[in-house]
Amino acid sequence: MVNQDTIRLIDTFTSKIPLVRICQYLNISRSTYYYHKKHADHFNLNRIEQEIQQLCIKTKFLYGYRKIHALINKYLKCSVSKVQRIMAKYGWGCRIKRKRSHRPGNPFKQFDNIINRDWSVSVPKRKLTTDITYIPCGNKMLYLSTIMDSFNSEIIAHKISNHPNTQLALDTLNQLGYLNGAIIHSDQGSTYTSREFYELARKKGAIRSMSRKGTPxxxxxxxxxxxxLKTEMIYTQAKPKGLADTIKCVNNYIKFWNNKRILTKLGNQSPVEYRKSVAQLNS
Structure with missing residues (x-):
């Protein structure tokens, strides 16, 4: 591993031995030497900078400065503004996220927007939301259907298919038991306005809510x-190879999201940690 001690050692001998021979002996390239020499400030990190760097690497640059501050503040006290400055200085910010397009459909039955962007709830499985998204897989697409509990943003059901059809949504909803008056929210795509989905949601005792048309x-x-999922899965795992590997990666990410991925709105806990902590407080 090249560090500033290595660079100083090389500089000591360059007056007597050609640089190319020193680099060959140490098995490093000249470009590596020049890079480390030019960016010396990046490699002379103080303790807090080293801790932030290691946290960013450990979390694969998924978190912004607020979440990194929440993690480091558990054992090393510092201000959130200081973490922000350090991460900006070294370019350790989180990755850019992509947005997906909305798919319109032909409705069988539509419902009012009961949720109206109010996802707050004090107990689990009272306000649920569902959607289908695409997952690139080589030269084709897979489709992921998920149901999320707004109580803690936990994914409580999911299914992957080759087709974004009604059956995919039905298979996902069938993973849940009787919903006993819980609200399930969706967009107005033909999948969710179909007769089949309407009947299944009714049998499960769900109250329906729908987004306004063209309002994701x-x-x-x-x-x-x-x-x-589509952005972070690339950085938390090796690039999927083939159908089976893509499905495995999606399943692993959902486990990561539910059990490890901290969310600011949950007090920097993962969805499962938050659910358990609330249950413990109420017991």
């Missing part, structure tokens, strides 16, 4: 999850 912001929490 009405279902922002699950739109955001799907954007996170």
């Amino acid at each position: 912001a009405d279902n922002a929490i699950i739109e955001s999850f799907h954007a996170n």
